Amino acid sequence: MKKTQWFRLVVGILAAATFVAACGDSSSSSSGEVASCAVGETDGDLAMFNWAEYIDEEQLQEFADEFGISYTLDSYDSNEAMQPIVSAGNSGYDVIIPSDYMVGILIAAGSIQPLNFDAIPNASNLSADFQGLYYDPDGTHSLPYQWGTTGIAVNTAVVGTDFPRSWGLIFDPAISGAFDGQIQLLNDPRETMGAALHYLGYSNNTTSIDELNEAKDLVRATAGRLAAFNTDSADEFLTSGETVIAHGYSGDMFVQFLETDNPSDYVYFVPEEGGTRWIDNFSIAFDAPHPCTAHTFINWMFGGDQGAALTNWNYYNTPNDAAVPGLDEDLLDFVNDPSVLAGGVDSLESLEDTGDFETNYSDAFVEAKG
Amino acid sequence: MTVAEAPVDREVDALEATPEFEAAAERQESRRGFLMALPAYAYLVLFFAVPLVIVVVYSFATRNRFGGTDLSGWNLDSYAKLGEPIVRDILFRSVWLALITTVICLVIAYPFAYFLATRSPAIRNVMLVFVMIPFWTNFLVRNYAWRVILGNDGPLTRTTEAIGLGEQELLFSQTAVVLGLVYGFLPFMILPLYAAIERIDHGLLEASRDLYANGYQSFRRVLLPLSMPGVIAGSILVFVPSLGAYVTPEILGGAKTTLLGSYIVTQFLTARNWPLGASLSFVLMAIMLVTTIIYFRKGGRTL
Amino acid sequence: MSSAVAPRGWTKFGLHLNGWLVYLFFYAPIILLVVFSFSASRNVGTWGGWTFEWYGEFADSQNARNALSASLKIAIVSTAVSVVLGTMAALSLERFTFRGKQVFDGLLYLPIIIPDVTMAVMMLLFFAEFFDVLDFLFGIETRKGFNSIVASHIAFSISFVSVVVRARLAGMDTKLEEAALDLYATRWKAFRYVTFPQIMPGIAGGALLAMTLSLDDVVITQFVAGPGWTTLPVYVFGLIRRGVTPLINAISVVMLVGSMTLVVLSIVVERARGGSRSE
Numbered sequence: 001m002k003k004t005q006w007f008r009l010v011v012g013i014l015a016a017a018t019f020v021a022a023c024g025d026s027s028s029s030s031s032g033e034v035a036s037c038a039v040g041e042t043d044g045d046l047a048m049f050n051w052a053e054y055i056d057e058e059q060l061q062e063f064a065d066e067f068g069i070s071y072t073l074d075s076y077d078s079n080e081a082m083q084p085i086v087s088a089g090n091s092g093y094d095v096i097i098p099s100d101y102m103v104g105i106l107i108a109a110g111s112i113q114p115l116n117f118d119a120i121p122n123a124s125n126l127s128a129d130f131q132g133l134y135y136d137p138d139g140t141h142s143l144p145y146q147w148g149t150t151g152i153a154v155n156t157a158v159v160g161t162d163f164p165r166s167w168g169l170i171f172d173p174a175i176s177g178a179f180d181g182q183i184q185l186l187n188d189p190r191e192t193m194g195a196a197l198h199y200l201g202y203s204n205n206t207t208s209i210d211e212l213n214e215a216k217d218l219v220r221a222t223a224g225r226l227a228a229f230n231t232d233s234a235d236e237f238l239t240s241g242e243t244v245i246a247h248g249y250s251g252d253m254f255v256q257f258l259e260t261d262n263p264s265d266y267v268y269f270v271p272e273e274g275g276t277r278w279i280d281n282f283s284i285a286f287d288a289p290h291p292c293t294a295h296t297f298i299n300w301m302f303g304g305d306q307g308a309a310l311t312n313w314n315y316y317n318t319p320n321d322a323a324v325p326g327l328d329e330d331l332l333d334f335v336n337d338p339s340v341l342a343g344g345v346d347s348l349e350s351l352e353d354t355g356d357f358e359t360n361y362s363d364a365f366v367e368a369k370g
Numbered sequence: 371m372t373v374a375e376a377p378v379d380r381e382v383d384a385l386e387a388t389p390e391f392e393a394a395a396e397r398q399e400s401r402r403g404f405l406m407a408l409p410a411y412a413y414l415v416l417f418f419a420v421p422l423v424i425v426v427v428y429s430f431a432t433r434n435r436f437g438g439t440d441l442s443g444w445n446l447d448s449y450a451k452l453g454e455p456i457v458r459d460i461l462f463r464s465v466w467l468a469l470i471t472t473v474i475c476l477v478i479a480y481p482f483a484y485f486l487a488t489r490s491p492a493i494r495n496v497m498l499v500f501v502m503i504p505f506w507t508n509f510l511v512r513n514y515a516w517r518v519i520l521g522n523d524g525p526l527t528r529t530t531e532a533i534g535l536g537e538q539e540l541l542f543s544q545t546a547v548v549l550g551l552v553y554g555f556l557p558f559m560i561l562p563l564y565a566a567i568e569r570i571d572h573g574l575l576e577a578s579r580d581l582y583a584n585g586y587q588s589f590r591r592v593l594l595p596l597s598m599p600g601v602i603a604g605s606i607l608v609f610v611p612s613l614g615a616y617v618t619p620e621i622l623g624g625a626k627t628t629l630l631g632s633y634i635v636t637q638f639l640t641a642r643n644w645p646l647g648a649s650l651s652f653v654l655m656a657i658m659l660v661t662t663i664i665y666f667r668k669g670g671r672t673l
Numbered sequence: 674m675s676s677a678v679a680p681r682g683w684t685k686f687g688l689h690l691n692g693w694l695v696y697l698f699f700y701a702p703i704i705l706l707v708v709f710s711f712s713a714s715r716n717v718g719t720w721g722g723w724t725f726e727w728y729g730e731f732a733d734s735q736n737a738r739n740a741l742s743a744s745l746k747i748a749i750v751s752t753a754v755s756v757v758l759g760t761m762a763a764l765s766l767e768r769f770t771f772r773g774k775q776v777f778d779g780l781l782y783l784p785i786i787i788p789d790v791t792m793a794v795m796m797l798l799f800f801a802e803f804f805d806v807l808d809f810l811f812g813i814e815t816r817k818g819f820n821s822i823v824a825s826h827i828a829f830s831i832s833f834v835s836v837v838v839r840a841r842l843a844g845m846d847t848k849l850e851e852a853a854l855d856l857y858a859t860r861w862k863a864f865r866y867v868t869f870p871q872i873m874p875g876i877a878g879g880a881l882l883a884m885t886l887s888l889d890d891v892v893i894t895q896f897v898a899g900p901g902w903t904t905l906p907v908y909v910f911g912l913i914r915r916g917v918t919p920l921i922n923a924i925s926v927v928m929l930v931g932s933m934t935l936v937v938l939s940i941v942v943e944r945a946r947g948g949s950r951s952e
Binding site: 399400403404410411417418419421422425428482485486495498500502503504508509510512514515518521561562564565566568585599603611631634644647651654655658 | 684687688689691692695696698699700701702703705706709717718757758759761762764765766768769770771772773774777779780781782783784785786787788789790791792793794795796798799824825827828831833835836837839840841843845860871874875877878881882884885888889891905906909910913917921922924925928929932933936
Binding site: 047049051052053057072073074075076077081084085088089090091092093232233235236239240252256259 | 715716718719734735736794797798800801804805816817818895896898899900901902903907908910911912913914916917
């Protein structure tokens with residue numbers, strides 16, 4: 001009786017062990033060689049893995065029609081959900097759009113392949129501000145896609161216009177005590193702890209546990225004054241009246257303002273103590289089934305017209321110099337408004353992966369929430 | 371094959387009820403049972419047990435610098451983490467919430483299941499289906515709909531103000547979370563209860579009435595014990611997933627308290643600490659398994 | 674139920690009231706969903722005047738339509754398989770003893786208690802290797818997509834189906850089955866004409882549950898899907914991330930109407946065939 005059961009158990013474990021052992025091998029190992037592709041060459045259909053609503057399907061269809069192929073578009077809602085899928089291998093995707101810190105991780109894990117810039121001549125359109133980025137210093141594995149900032153959005157019809165352009169608007173009860181229960185912070189450990197850290201005068205990439213604990217205490221003291229911690233609907237809560245002070249992303253907020261009847265009631269700014277600048281990027285999966293199509297796509301998207309079309313659709317910011325002349329008026333007004341960056345361009349900081357220290361951020365955030 | 375195992379498919383009656391025959395019949399029964407279980411068994415071994423073992427292995431691994439998992443060098447670090455106060459608090463909160471949800475579901479679902487089971491056969495099938503239909507909308511969408519209903523200026527508060535019950539700012543409170551959880555898991559309680567109550571011979575209830583028991587006594591002495599399998603099944607189907615719930619606390623609770631489900635998701639999808647996520651999951655599952663066994667033993671069933 | 678034992682007076686009133694309140698509770702968000710799917714305002718919760726634009730947007734969106742058809746295909750296949758396997762599992766556990774029964778029983782509970790995200794992660798890791806092994810051993814070439822999603826859905830649905838069917842089987846009077854066997858019925862006939870009709874409500878309940886689980890699953894599906902196999906809940910999840918608009922309501926209403934139509938059809942077919950066989 002016991003024999004068959006043990007037998008089954010042993011077989012099962014052996015099988016699993018084989019898988020696990022094999023795991024170490026076949027997943028993620030980019031060979032380090034660039035795909036040899038000519039400009040405009042395609043080797044099959046385009047499989048794109050992108051954030052939701054980040055690219056117009058019609059634009060993808062245009063690309064597909066021009067090159068006589070078809071496309072698939074699947075979406076993910078966070079870098080951390082996308083990365084294991086790509087790193088595990090056999091994902092089937094060609095082009096992915098990782099955020100700044102995630103590119104560094106993907107490179108280290110061998111999950112994305114180096115780009116063949118001979119096949120991407122339009123990369124010369126890349127703005128100088130976006131070269132030599134910390135996460136990909138030689139720019140070998142990524143090309144910036146869109147970028148934006150994280151800051152505070154305010155309903156001035158309720159709050160008035162006389163408030164300091166500082167994180168204190170959220171963290172300081174002396175400033176916003178009247179709006180308790182109508183304030184929202186992002187449900188993102190790095191962004192929210194980062195906001196607290198900036199307010200306290202520290203870097204949002206600190207690896208000092210003391211600084212982090214200070215930030216944690218600050219967030220904890222604020223938690224009771226919040227309506228919610230929320231990322232997806234930060235913009236909606238603001239315009240629907242659930243909140244009057246919101247922590248959120250530039251493009252999201254801007255689009256949401258324009259949806260309302262009275263956009264001029266709302267204002268978005270990056271506080272003077274500093275905020276996050278984030279950059280999303282084109283990358284190609286290490287085992288992309290159609291690397292040449294992927295290169296051609298990236299090159300096509302980096303043309304001036306396509307770059308402008310992209311940004312005019314999702315209303316974030318473009319790293320593509322050639323696209324700037326084609327941008328919508330509204331967008332340019334919003335983006336070029338000097339009051340948006342209360343601390344100036346230099347106050348912006350990108351989020352970097354802190355390696356082994358990273359888990360402290362998420363734990364501090366959990367403890368702060370109570 | 372002996373004469374006794376001839377093609378006639380009979381359990382008991384035989385030409386000769388010898389011990390050898392009985393043993394052979396038992397073996398045949400046992401084989402049948404095994405064959406009946408085999409498809410599901412084999413399927414689950416391949417598509418569940420094997421993947422599970424992979425993750426068990428991961429729980430002994432270490433999180434590397436980049437949030438990937440380093441399989442060389444096994445250790446118990448991720449299990450050691452479980453003793454920390456942060457995990458204890460989360461566990462306590464989650465168990466409490468899941469208990470409340472289960473009890474409320476039981477209290478609401480039992481009369482409802484009884485109501486359903488005592489309609490005429492044609493109607494009760496239809497009614498049962500109408501119970502399930504709302505749950506064929508997307509789970510997330512239902513949560514978001516509740517967010518609108520419970521919102522600051524939403525339908526609920528407008529209704530209560532209109533009928534004089536005053537303003538109800540329920541959104542982002544603990545109450546909203548419980549409401550959302552009860553809403554999401556009520557069918558899981560109703561279905562097994564309905565199945566159990568529906569097959570009870572109502573002649574027994576009649577008999578208890580004839581013997582001068584009142585309604586409450588009939589319920590407590592006859593109906594409840596007979597429907598116990600449904601109560602147990604329903605409670606497990608509600609309590610267990612409630613413990614791991616994370617969507618509702620986030621959408622309706624404003625993510626203001628971290629529950630076990632959210633914490634596990636955070637490990638996998640934010641902190642990228644898979645070993646800890648794995649160890650948390652297994653401890654959770656172990657607790658659940660133990661609870662289930664205890665509950666079943668009390669209910670007199672096997673597990 | 675005989676009138677001698679039917680609840681009377683306050684109990685009866687209470688039962689009915691509870692019944693209708695529960696239905697109201699269940700349908701409150703649905704009503705909201707339907708009403709606001711016709712609202713011209715992008716903000717769900719603020720009424721913006723009547724419009725069909727969201728339905729139009731849904732009809733136009735290739736992605737949404739693909740997601741819907743993907744979800745339906747997956748749900749139907751996974752429900753069918755898991756109902757068969759789950760019912761067999763339930764029968765084997767309730768009616769037989771055999772070696773390894775306890776292990777099987779325990780194994781069957783694991784998919785119920787495992788957190789979604791853990792299962793998602795483990796299935797991802799599993800399929801990353803499984804298809805390679807399949808190719809190597811049998812030369813079967815397949816990618817992540819329909820196959821991996823369906824396989825995963827079946828894996829978690831079997832347990833739920835078996836729990837519901839077991840609740841039905843447990844304590845069910847076996848005398849009728851024994852009587853049938855005594856009367857020279859074969860095992861199969863006894864099952865088909867005696868056991869099966871009696872457990873039908875359990876099987877139907879299990880099937881409904883399996884269908885719902887499949888149509889709702891997000892995390893597991895996300896991790897084992899492949900290009901072009903985004904299911905509806907994953908698609909909606911992505912949309913929600915970008916903003917809750919009435920488009921989501923419109924999609925949900927379409928699904929709702931679809932499932933209601935299916936159900937009405939099956940009831941009509943059932944009636945036409947002479948009604949149910951159950952007691």
